[in-house]
Amino acid sequence: MPGTCVVGLQWGDEAKGKIVDLLGDGFDYVVRYNGGANAGHTVVVHGKTFKLSLLPTGVIRPNVKSVIGNGVVVYPPKFIEEVAGLKAAGIDLSESLKISDHAHVIFPYHMEEERLAESGAEGKIGTTGRGIGPCYQDKVGRRFGIRVGELLRPDHLRERLRFVVPFKNRLMKAFANGHADQLVPMEPDAITDQYLGYADALRPHVADTSRLLHEALAAGKRVLFEAAQGSLLDVDHGTYPYVTSSSSLPSGIWGGSGVPAKNVQRIIGVVKAYTTRVGKGPFPTELDDGPTGTGERIRKVGREYGTVTGRPRRVGWFDSVAVRYTAALAGADEITVMLLDVLSGLPELKLCTAYEVDGERVTHFPSDSYQLDRCRPVYETIQGWTEDLTAVRKLTDLPAAARRYIDRVGELVGLPVSVVSVGPDRAQTILVK
Numbered sequence: 175m176p177g178t179c180v181v182g183l184q185w186g187d188e189a190k191g192k193i194v195d196l197l198g199d200g201f202d203y204v205v206r207y208n209g210g211a212n213a214g215h216t217v218v219v220h221g222k223t224f225k226l227s228l229l230p231t232g233v234i235r236p237n238v239k240s241v242i243g244n245g246v247v248v249y250p251p252k253f254i255e256e257v258a259g260l261k262a263a264g265i266d267l268s269e270s271l272k273i274s275d276h277a278h279v280i281f282p283y284h285m286e287e288e289r290l291a292e293s294g295a296e297g298k299i300g301t302t303g304r305g306i307g308p309c310y311q312d313k314v315g316r317r318f319g320i321r322v323g324e325l326l327r328p329d330h331l332r333e334r335l336r337f338v339v340p341f342k343n344r345l346m347k348a349f350a351n352g353h354a355d356q357l358v359p360m361e362p363d364a365i366t367d368q369y370l371g372y373a374d375a376l377r378p379h380v381a382d383t384s385r386l387l388h389e390a391l392a393a394g395k396r397v398l399f400e401a402a403q404g405s406l407l408d409v410d411h412g413t414y415p416y417v418t419s420s421s422s423l424p425s426g427i428w429g430g431s432g433v434p435a436k437n438v439q440r441i442i443g444v445v446k447a448y449t450t451r452v453g454k455g456p457f458p459t460e461l462d463d464g465p466t467g468t469g470e471r472i473r474k475v476g477r478e479y480g481t482v483t484g485r486p487r488r489v490g491w492f493d494s495v496a497v498r499y500t501a502a503l504a505g506a507d508e509i510t511v512m513l514l515d516v517l518s519g520l521p522e523l524k525l526c527t528a529y530e531v532d533g534e535r536v537t538h539f540p541s542d543s544y545q546l547d548r549c550r551p552v553y554e555t556i557q558g559w560t561e562d563l564t565a566v567r568k569l570t571d572l573p574a575a576a577r578r579y580i581d582r583v584g585e586l587v588g589l590p591v592s593v594v595s596v597g598p599d600r601a602q603t604i605l606v607k
Contacts, residue, residue: 176391176394176395176396176397176437176439177391177396177397177398177399177427177433177437177438177439177440178197178201178396178397178398178399178438178439178440178441178442179398179399179400179401179424179427179438179440179441179442179504180193180194180197180398180399180400180401180442180444181401181405181422181423181424181441181442181443181444181504181506182401182403182404182405182422182443182444182445183404183405183406183443183444183445183496183497183500183501183504183506183509184404184405184406184445184446184449184450184451184493184496184497184500185404185406185407185413185449185450185451185452185457186403186404186406186407186422186450186451186452187214187404187446187450187452187478187480187487188404188444188445188446188512189216189444189446189512189513189595189598190215190231190400190401190444191215191216191217191226191231191400192216192217192218192512192595192598192600192603193442193444193510193512193593194215194230194231194232194398194400195217195231195232195234195235195600196593196600196603197398197442198231198232198234198235198238198398199235199237199238200396200398201232201238201396201397201398202238202239202390202395202396202397203232203238203239203240203241203387203390203395203396203397203398204230204231204232204233204235204238204239204240204241204397204398204399204400205230205240205241205243205383205387205397205398205399205400205431205433206228206229206230206240206241206242206243206246206400206402207243207245207246207399207400207401207426207427207430207431208243208245208246208401208402208403208418208420208421208422208426208430209246209247209306209402209403209418209420209422210228210246210247210248210249210280210304210305210306210309210402211227211228211248211249211252211280211304211306212227212304212306212402212403212418214226214227214480215227215231216598217231217234217600218598218599218600221599222263223598224260224263226256227252227256228242228246228248228249228252228253228256229242229253229256229257229260229267229271230242230400231400232398232400233260233265233267233270233271234265236265236270238270239270239271239272240267240270240271240272241271241272241273241274241383241386241387241431242271242272242273242274242277242383243274243277243383243384243430243431243432244274244276244277244383244384244430244431244432245277245420245421245426245429245430245431246274246277246402246430247277247278247279247280247305247306247309247310247313247420248273248277248278248279248280248322249279249280249304249305250279250280250325250369250372250373250375250376251372253273253375253376254372254375254376257271257375267379268378271379272379272380272381272383272386273322273376273379273380273381273383274322274380274381274382274383274384275321275322275323275326275380275381275382275383276321276322276323276383276384277321277322278309278310278312278313278319278320278321278322279309279320279321279322279324279325279369280304280305280306280309281305281309281320281335281365281369282305282360282365283308283338283339283342283343283346283360283365284305284306284308284309284312285303285304285305285308286346286360287305287308287342287345287346287349288303288304288305288306288307288308289303290346290349290350290351291308291349306418306419307419310419310420311419318338318341318342320334320335320338322376322380323380325369325370325372325373325376326373326376326377326380328366328370328373331366331369331370331373332362332363332366335362335363335365335366335369336362336363338362339360339361339362339365340362342360343357343359343360383431383432384431384432384433385432387431387432387433388432388433391433391437397433397437399424399427399431399433399438401422401423401424401426402418402420402422403418403420403422404422404500405422405423405500405503405504406496406500406541407422408421408422408423408425408426408503409421409422410425411423411500411503411541412541413455413456413541413542413543413546414541414542414543415543416453416454416455416456416543423500423503423504424438424441424504424505425503440507441504441505441506441507442506442507442508442509442510442592443497443500443501443504443506443508443509443510443589444509444510444512445492445497445509445510445511445512445583445587446492446511446512446513447492447511447512447513447514447516447517447579447583448472448476448489448490448491448492448513448516448517449489449490449491449492449493449496450476450478450487450488450489450490451487451488451490452480452485452487452488455543456543456546456547456549457488457490458490458493458495458496458526458529458546458549458550458551459490459491459492459493459524459526459551460488460489460490461489461490461491462488468520469488469489469490470489471520472489472516472517473486473487473489475516476489476513476516491523491524491525491526491551491553492524492525492526492583493526493551494525494526494527494583494586494587495526495527495528495529495537495538495539496526496539497509497586497587498537498539498586498587498588499538499539499541501587501588501589506589507589508589508590508591508592509583509584509587509589509590509591509592510591510592510593510594510595511580511583511591511593511594511595512595513595514563514576514579514580514594514595514596515562515563515564515595515596515597515602517558517559517579518558518559518560518561518562518563518576519558519560520558521557521558522555522556522557522558523555523556523557523558523579524553524554524555524556525553525554525556525582525583525586526551526552526553526554527552527553527554527586528551528552529549529550529551529552530549530550530551530552531548531549531550532548535552536549554582556575556578556579556582557575557578558575559573559574559575559576561573561576563576563596563597564596564597564602565596566596566604567601567603567604568604569594569604569606572594572604580594590606590607591606592605592606592607593605593606594606
């Protein structure tokens with residue numbers, strides 16, 4: 175199989191990074207094809223924790239080449255910071271990490287645009303504040319987008335920023351809503367000098383990654399594609415407008431890496447044993463039951479706080495209606511169930527099997543937020559278990575109730591469960607097949 179994709183089937187934070195890390199040794203390349211430094215991945219190897227938000231999770235594997243594709247938006251300081259952090263931990267990426275010359279660049283004005291847009295009382299999306307959305311807006315708007323390859327051409331970059339930055343200053347003044355006197359105008363030459371400094375650090379990694387990947391596939395190399403965010407945040411098929419700004423489904427691979435879809439022959443969908451969401455938007459199975467309720471218990475045990483922002487995640491029961499929808503969109507062949515250990519100690523668990531809308535039972539997922547907001551979950555209750563699962567390594571060693579829960583999740587989604595995770599460490603994994 176030349177190409178495999180690991181994709182989250184919920185609202186993100188499904189522990190995709192662990193699955194990518196587990197599979198890493200079986201591949202020659204790992205490719206990020208969407209998103210930016212708003213996608214937190216935590217990987218624990220032999221008790222050592224690595225937290226990444228921009229670099230592909232494959233960088234942890236020493237024999238794997240990692241690629242940041244053209245569909246990613248790049249904030250150079252974060253790239254440099256993560257590369258330096260891994261180097262300090264003994265992982266040298268000087269030869270193994272490449273970044274597309276066509277990936278778009280995030281500038282300070284993108285983050286300021288986002289801050290101002292999210293500061294009002296109305297129309298908030300609940301973004302991470304990393305400038306991701308405004309950068310993608312510039313990309314599709316074409317006039318103001320700047321790509322990584324342009325950082326390597328000093329005179330050209332200075333000319334471009336002298337055109338872009340004055341417009342951004344005027345735009346931010348309009349966004350300031352009567353507080354323009356508090357804004358400090360950005361200086362194009364100062365930003366140019368700053369980013370030319372970043373360019374020196376990026377230069378050894380910049381490449382035509384589409385050609386690189388085509389040559390790798392022609393040579394019989396195996397490529398693992400790593401989706402950022404979750405499928406319910408896909409800009410086209412997610413819970414719009416409370417979504418990300420890129421294609422987080424496998425459909426984003428072709429545009430975000432240049433690799434045609436025919437090269438991807440296995441798609442692994444990743445789900446949590448429950449559901450979480452960050453930011454605004456409807457969430458039918460949310461457990462909003464107070465500081466002593468089940469939702470807060472799951473949040474604390476599962477350490478449900480954003481890797482990038484530190485924000486507490488919203489928590490709810492597993493929603494099979496939503497996962498069936500995204501599994502179909504993704505073309506998933508199998509699912510992996512993560513963080514099963516977090517549910518230990520709960521006397522009973524609930525699985526959402528359908529919705530009720532105006533007294534009518536529905537089993538399809540409405541991806542538009544205003545429709546989803548009217549849906550009420552229909553639950554099936556299943557017995558919980560008390561045993562600690564973190565030392566279990568075989569499916570047959572799971573408590574009977576935990577095994578029934580896994581089996582029922584697979585039945586409701588309609589896909590086989592291939593992996594069960596019972597802890598953050600690479601070793602805390604049950605390989606079902």
